[in-house]
Amino acid sequence: MLLVPCPHCGPRNQSDLRLVGATVPRPDPNATTPEEWGDYLYLRDNPADWIEETWYCRAGCRRYFTLTRHQGTNEFRNPPMPGDKVGTATYTTISVGSSGSQPGANIEPHTTGGAS
Amino acid sequence: MAGIFRRNGAGDAPARYSAPQLARKGLTGEEWPRVWRDHEIKPAYDVIIIGGGVHGLATAYYLATNHGITNVAVLDKGYLGGGGSGRNTAIVRSNYLTPEGVAFYDRSLSLYNSMAADLNINVMFSERGHLTLAHTDSALRTMHWRAEVNKLQGIDSSVIDPDEVKKLAPSLDVSTHPRYPILGALYHPPGGIIRHDAVVWGYARGADHRGVHLHQKTEVLDILVEGGDGPGGKGAGGKVTGVRTNKGDISAPIVVNCTAGWGSLISNMAGVKLPINTHPLEAAVTEPVKVFLPTVVVSGSLHVYVSQTDRGELVFGASVDPLATYSMRGSLSFTEELAGHILELMPGISKMRLLRQWAGLCDMTPDYSPIMGFTPVEGHLTDVGWGTYGFKAGPVSGEQMAECIATNTTPKLIAPFALERFSTGQLVGEKGAAAVGH
Ligand SMILES: Cc1cc2nc3c(=O)[nH]c(=O)nc-3n(C[C@H](O)[C@H](O)[C@H](O)COP(=O)(O)OP(=O)(O)OC[C@H]3O[C@@H](n4cnc5c(N)ncnc54)[C@H](O)[C@@H]3O)c2cc1C
Ligand SMILES: [Zn+2]
Numbered sequence: 001m002l003l004v005p006c007p008h009c010g011p012r013n014q015s016d017l018r019l020v021g022a023t024v025p026r027p028d029p030n031a032t033t034p035e036e037w038g039d040y041l042y043l044r045d046n047p048a049d050w051i052e053e054t055w056y057c058r059a060g061c062r063r064y065f066t067l068t069r070h071q072g073t074n075e076f077r078n079p080p081m082p083g084d085k086v087g088t089a090t091y092t093t094i095s096v097g098s099s100g101s102q103p104g105a106n107i108e109p110h111t112t113g114g115a116s
Numbered sequence: 117m118a119g120i121f122r123r124n125g126a127g128d129a130p131a132r133y134s135a136p137q138l139a140r141k142g143l144t145g146e147e148w149p150r151v152w153r154d155h156e157i158k159p160a161y162d163v164i165i166i167g168g169g170v171h172g173l174a175t176a177y178y179l180a181t182n183h184g185i186t187n188v189a190v191l192d193k194g195y196l197g198g199g200g201s202g203r204n205t206a207i208v209r210s211n212y213l214t215p216e217g218v219a220f221y222d223r224s225l226s227l228y229n230s231m232a233a234d235l236n237i238n239v240m241f242s243e244r245g246h247l248t249l250a251h252t253d254s255a256l257r258t259m260h261w262r263a264e265v266n267k268l269q270g271i272d273s274s275v276i277d278p279d280e281v282k283k284l285a286p287s288l289d290v291s292t293h294p295r296y297p298i299l300g301a302l303y304h305p306p307g308g309i310i311r312h313d314a315v316v317w318g319y320a321r322g323a324d325h326r327g328v329h330l331h332q333k334t335e336v337l338d339i340l341v342e343g344g345d346g347p348g349g350k351g352a353g354g355k356v357t358g359v360r361t362n363k364g365d366i367s368a369p370i371v372v373n374c375t376a377g378w379g380s381l382i383s384n385m386a387g388v389k390l391p392i393n394t395h396p397l398e399a400a401v402t403e404p405v406k407v408f409l410p411t412v413v414v415s416g417s418l419h420v421y422v423s424q425t426d427r428g429e430l431v432f433g434a435s436v437d438p439l440a441t442y443s444m445r446g447s448l449s450f451t452e453e454l455a456g457h458i459l460e461l462m463p464g465i466s467k468m469r470l471l472r473q474w475a476g477l478c479d480m481t482p483d484y485s486p487i488m489g490f491t492p493v494e495g496h497l498t499d500v501g502w503g504t505y506g507f508k509a510g511p512v513s514g515e516q517m518a519e520c521i522a523t524n525t526t527p528k529l530i531a532p533f534a535l536e537r538f539s540t541g542q543l544v545g546e547k548g549a550a551a552v553g554h
Contacts, residue, residue: 015449
């Protein structure tokens with residue numbers, strides 16, 4: 001089992017988290033072709049190399065964030081630590097708003113420190 | 117296209133495996149001949165197949181046997197059967213959920229049935245029956261759904277109650293005490309297990325003696341493509357000209373990806389992106405004991421399945437590890453969860469000891485169905501997306517991919533599994549029958 005560096009809780013057992021998958025930019029659903037939308041939903045690079053991916057800390061802080069991991073060796077690059085200052089951290093936290101009618105419509109990635 | 121293929125010089129037919137041969141070799145101590153031969157790599161082939169697992173070897177075998185196309189090379193970076201084909205738990209069955217899946221896997225089962233005679237090798241196919249347990253109402257509902265789809269297509273498959281389960285597998289705890297009591301099961305008598313290594317060697321031997329070249333320790337580093345839209349002339353609209361390997365370049369107009377867990381890496385080399393994530397799947401085997409478990413038992417809710425080999429070992433498997441990775445390291449959490457879950461089903465085996473555990477790579481697709489046939493790059497075909505269920509599909513995949521290559525058209529049986537389905541949205545949702553069952 002991996003120790004996953006949660007930017008808020010610190011290293012935690014992998015079973016406390018869920019790997020959501022590779023972080024891919026979401027195109028505007030109103031302005032894409034079905035092919036582009038299919039690509040976004042399904043196609044993945046799946047490299048044996050460094051990959052940006054989204055994790056969900058389901059048994060801890062219950063936040064979503066991005067980490068960089070090597071899919072060949074499982075090493076994390078620049079693992080963030082709780083308390084890292086804004087701007088120095090190399091990770092992204094995605095905050096999920098509680099209102100809004102469109103699922104996912106108010107997911108806006110922003111960089112932040114461990115305190116947010 | 118059929119006209120472009122040439123014949124390779126076939127070798128001497130290998131000595132047939134037979135009872136008199138066995139007796140003679142047993143008495144005289146005479147060596148058995150090598151199962152397949154080594155060759156120099158030729159500068160060009162008509163077809164290059166990447167991946168020497170059951171899929172690549174079966175494709176080569178049927179190209180030679182059914183279509184007379186023998187100027188074919190199978191390249192593997194390691195040894196034949198070193199991927200999933202030598203690591204799986206060897207369950208074969210056809211009780212899938214979608215009509216497309218059922219028809220496809222049923223054809224494979226019938227090829228497995230005649231395989232020992234066709235390939236002249238003892239594949240030890242044991243048609244012992246397959247039980248998929250239901251522990252919840254919703255699981256039971258899915259079992260009924262599967263049974264109806266199966267029956268409509270003439271597959272022997274039905275839902276049975278806990279008493280009947282107990283008769284088939286007396287070691288199972290069918291009481292109401294467990295946290296997940298057994299409410300019933302989908303029973304599929306034609307399902308069973310087979311000796312996976314013999315299947316791989318049988319196809320390799322058959323392909324070899326028809327003239328196919330098998331090159332081990334030959335790693336594909338790049339696929340050579342001209343005229344595509346993407347960087348370096350790769351990608352949609354391009355045309356394959358060959359491959360670059362650790363032993364030099366080899367030309368070929370047709371390059372087939374049969375690398376399962378490594379499938380994304382190979383198709384990326386041609387500029388074709390696939391809807392695949394690679395996850396490890398772990399399995400384990402116990403010390404041998406007297407045979408007591410007559411059927412294959414699968415529990416989706418408990419993420420575990422078990423069968424007993426002829427030697428008496430219990431073979432266990434689970435669902436894939438949640439981490440997407442190319443690392444094949446085993447994990448303690450797998451062993452712990454496996455032990456906890458299997459004891460819930462069979463409390464009587466608590467004193468048994470595990471001998472080994474291992475992992476293999478699984479190429480998981482969003483709909484738990486494969487990706488077969490042509491891609492936007494001319495000459496680059498895929499036979500990947502085999503996830504945790506691809507061993508049983510080896511024979512039919514080889515047969516259909518060979519037809520696809522030889523006729524340059526997509527055979528009906530594999531048309532639903534085309535890569536395009538991910539842009540047209542016509543997915544073949546097989547999760548309900550493939551997530552743990554393999
Ligand atoms: C633990 C476990 C249990 C399973 N249980 C079952 C089961 O009970 N029933 C079932 O039906 N399926 C099962 N499966 C799935 C099944 O094993 C696979 O789907 C199947 O073996 C895939 O076969 P293949 O020939 O496509 O690929 P593989 O056998 O994986 O072969 C791919 C080959 O490609 C080669 N390769 C990779 N990259 C390169 C390169 N760059 N150049 C050259 N060669 C390369 C590899 O060395 C490998 O030999 C299981 C899998 C695992 C891991
Ligand atoms: Zn956390």
